[in-house]
Amino acid sequence: MRVDRNINLAEPRVTATPPARLYANRVKVYPARVHGTFRTAKYAFLVFALAVYYTLPWLRWPRGEGAPDQLILLDFAGRRFYLGPVEIWPQEIYLVTGLLILSAIGLFLVSSLFGRVWCGYACPQTVWTDLFMWIERRIEGDRNARMKLDQGARDAAYWRKKVTKHALWLVIAFLTGGSFVLYVQDAPTAVRDIFTGEAGAWTYTFVGLLTFTTYTLAGWAREQVCTYMCPWPRFQAAMLDEQSLIVTYRAWRGEPRGKHKQGEPWEGRGDCIDCRQCVNVCPTGIDIRDGQQLECIGCGLCIDACNAVMDKIGRPRGLIALDTLANVQACERAVAATPPGPGRIPVAEAAHQRMKIIRPRTMIYLGVLSLVAAVMLLALATRSVTDLSVLRDRAPVYVLLSDGSVRNAYTLKIVNKTHEARVFTLSLDGLAAATLAAVGTEDVTGATIPLSAAPDSVASHRVYVTAPPGAVLPESTTVTFRLIDAAGREAARAESVFLAPRR
Amino acid sequence: MPTKIEKDALTGKLTTGHEWDGIKELNTPLPKWWLYILYATIIWAAVWALLFPSFPGLSGYFGGVLGWTKREDIAREVAAVADARAPMFERIRTTDLEEIRRDPTLLRFAMAGARQAFADNCAPCHGSGAEGRPGGFPALIDDDWIWGGTLDDIVFTIRHGIRNALDDDARQSQMPAYGQILSRREIEDVAEHVLSFTGRATDAEAAKRGEAIYAEHCVACHGEQGEGVRAVGGPRLNDAIWLYGGSRDQIIAQITNPRMGVMPPWQGRLDEAIIRMLAVYVHTLGGGE
Incomplete structure (x- = not known):
């Protein structure tokens, strides 16, 4: 949080206004379209993650007579987990536990290095929300068109667009729920059973449940899942420190912000022209210029937006960038004596601090990760038949x-x-x-x-x-x-x- | 009650007006839909209470509009289990006992079912592991059988029981109370002779005297060498297993005033299939012949 230290703390202002409501309507977020490195990476990972999710149950792995030939099969009824060449019996569930521990520690390690890349790129909530937003944009248009549509008349065009969008969302949601149940039973059989009405009640329950959650969470709830429901933003701060890469607005370069007309000098002012592009593209609807905040999922789309603007106005990129808090503070200290303007950039570059990758936190995470991985490998290697x-x-x-x-x-x-x-x-x-x-x-x-x-x-x-x-x-x-x-x-x-x- | 709504200087947000020991609460409004979910759960609870058994009354309770009870559920489940078992029960009823023992599927079914039936019906006297209990409850896991340890013997004993007045075919045997027939000295001599079957006699002369008495009174049921006579339920006296104890004093006590156990008939109380499963189970416990 940016703090204005000039405010007098001793005298809080008592307002005569009636108490604010304890419940607020959601302010709908209309993220704008953006191009750039982070956007491309996000789409690339989205395609990869969805491809893995939807195709994995269809891959085969011959195991011989009497055994299922599905590559990944969590056979709860038969009490076996088939993971490629590894077949896990109930008494070997510790291998699954080990896998989950590996994932958790891996997440800690990645978070301590690169901040919330999980939230921004890999989390199912992010992936499906992004997919749903892409569909929304294809049908209803970009930010301004969507805002206009929502405020405009409820005419035929309005309903056509809305119905098409929700129908597509529901189809994807159904495919998502449908694919989920394929991991716990033979995929080709299950698909036939689902469509012929032969599948069990649990199958339909789970398909229905996941169709519902995908549709509501990715279509309607979106950033509210991250802000209000997810525990991870609450405690991920424990994994980050001043050496972790986070999406940062470089206030020392951007402030004081203000509108800028072409040809005006940049001396005596910051590079931020207050165009609000960073706010418009943000999928959680926040202003990154307010500093680190719980709602930020670290996706970096604001970096793409800001870089495009910087290119257009002829200022160097990187007003918003992935940076460490340590470097930001070092730069701020270095430029304190320099007046705002382009002159600050070389001063800050001279004071630049490289990110420390090797530090106790990352080493401990890496150590635990290696230890668990070694134990897992040993357990797998010495596994008897x-x-x-x-x-x-x-x-x-x-x-x-x-x-x-x-x-x-x-x-x-x-x-x-x-x-x-x-x-x-x-x-x-x-x-x-x-x-x-x-x-x-x-x-x-x-x-x-x-x-x-x-x-x-x-x-x-x-x-x-x-x-x-x-x-x-x-x-x-x-x-x-x-x-x-x-x-x-x-x-x-x-x-x-x-x-x-x-x- | 909120007393003083303030604008927080650091965040620019309003407070709720609540204050606890100087700690003030920022008003961070919850999204509306969250509140609606709370209302939805309240409505859900009300509907639930209306549909299912919920409120207690002075005599009984409100049973709910659907009339659902857990008892009916259980009755249905029990009936479903019985239906599922029926074909196997029928096979057990109609298959020869020896064949059940040889067929892995039938044997597994019989063992699983009989283990439970044994624990419910037999364990109080014979012990949870069929190890018997002191005071005349015979072990069923050793190789010593009073009435025979073949499958047919065992199934007959379970069906009709021993020394009961409820079943005409119950196995009957009666040992007279020799305290009223023989003198104390004679009983001691017979005991000495009985001990000699297992090579434990210490007084050869007394044993010799006892031999004559044994020949007159005991041999019909216990056999010449104490090998027992199963047809009349006369137990073996020449092995290491003694139902009422094998010491000299215990043998004398048993001759003087014999104790004899009773077993109820299980025919009619247990399903024929269960009786047959129990017979196979007891037979596999280690002593089957």
């Missing part, structure tokens, strides 16, 4: 058989992440001459028994381990169950204990 877990019976902890031998019961869960049925050989270490038996295949008993596991599932087997009669056993013996696969390699192992009565 077979897991074994053993739950031992606790009621009772052991069974005494009629011949005096002791038996313990265990439930073995074999996680078979491969897509083929497998038969393992179970053996037990740590208990001499123990006999194994499994429920369902009681005929086969001995030192080793076969255990089967269906493809892509968890097989549960109840296994009885009997110590031979007369064996002298301690109260607790540590035993290791080993699963040997068909190739003779150990596929998984798990430890447990064998309990016997106290002697």
Whole structure:
């Protein structure tokens, strides 16, 4: 916030006016069209982001018999996340958590370097709002035409334009909601089901919900989502510091602002001609010349607008620019003794401070980012396709058989992440001459028994381990169950204990 | 009440007029639509309260215009589950018990259903893990069976129970109270003989004397070598498992004044399919024959 330090704080002015309303009508924003580097970048990212969003569910990734062939599939019903070559089971949800942590820390890092590029370019709210605004501009015209249309007569042309616009918005909103549900089910099947009325109630609910939110948030609410609803603008300030690049109005160069006629000298005044182009193009309707503010999404469209004006009036670009607060303050200090006018520019350039990319904040973010990424890579690399877990019976902890031998019961869960049925050989270490038996295949008993596991599932087997009669056993013996696969390699192992009565 | 609306010098905004210990509140108006959403939720709540059960009364409650109740929902859900289970129940009813044990699908269904049925009906006496309880509730997980441990034996026992007056086919056996038939000395001798089956006799002479008494009174039900006679429910006396304890004193007590457990018949109380599932379940617990 720019502060006028000349105001006398001691005597607040008491007004006799009636209290202002606590609720205000929204002032509708009519952003004007603009050309330039930032606008091009914003459109480029918009096309990229939407292309990814709409095409990703349609990409295939063959996984073999019995498994879905969708590249990205979050199969909640089947409890599997398919992400390309990686298949995530419920117990591996930490990988998803890691991915979310990576995204969050990545966002922190990018914000600490380049300010709110997420808000200005990548946030879905920004992307769809921008798309909706583009459609609006194609149908209703630019800023002045739209303002005139809204204030003008409600004639046929008015209704034709409005209906066309809202219809197009709704189509895009529906495509958005429709695409969202394709991530959680097989895309071609889901699309056919949606249009033939065969899809489930949840599918329609989510399509409807996201159609509604896309239409209202991108079409109607727009900048109010960022200003009133989104928590991110509230705490993103914690990620920024005086070395972060933010969209800045260089007041030392622009002030005192004022109208300028061609041929008038620039000495003794600022470069800002108060043309309000920066305000007109702003998608959130703010005046960047007021300084850093919560509503600014850092998209840089005002930079494009101002640069175009500077080109036209023959002043150097960069009155509004991506700059660090540190540099702005350094320039302000440097030019304090120089009177306003073109003379300030070389003075400020001499005092220019380069942005510090390496600083504790960015290094900490980068460190945490690398650490999480390393842990994730390690987890992915050491991920096994077979897991074994053993739950031992606790009621009772052991069974005494009629011949005096002791038996313990265990439930073995074999996680078979491969897509083929497998038969393992179970053996037990740590208990001499123990006999194994499994429920369902009681005929086969001995030192080793076969255990089967269906493809892509968890097989549960109840296994009885009997110590031979007369064996002298301690109260607790540590035993290791080993699963040997068909190739003779150990596929998984798990430890447990064998309990016997106290002697 | 707002007292003093001021124009804030720093921001140029008006205050709300509220002041708390010198802290004043800027008037940053909320958008109108936000207020309308609040009104919409209030209307929503009112409509909701009208449609669904809401207000308590002195006798009962206002049931809502739709007449919806959670109880009906649950009844519907239970009925739906029963319908879904029906084909499997029918298969369990009509499939041979041995075949159920061999068929992985049927076995999995039977195990899952019977685990719950066992916990609801059997666990109070036999324990949650079928480990039995002291005082005559037999373990079902060991390999010692009084009435037999084949699938057919188990299903018969569950259907008709043991020593109850409710079912004509209930398994019956009665051990006389030898405290009124034999002298204390004779009982001690028989106990010594019984201990000799598991090699625990300490007085060879007493055991010898007991052998004759055993031959006269006990052999019909417990067998010559204490191997038990399942047809009449005479338990084995030559193994490591004792229902009422295997020490000398416990054996004497049991001979003198025998305790015998009772099990109710479950036929009629449980669905035939559940009884069959329970039989398969008990059979898989580790002692099935």
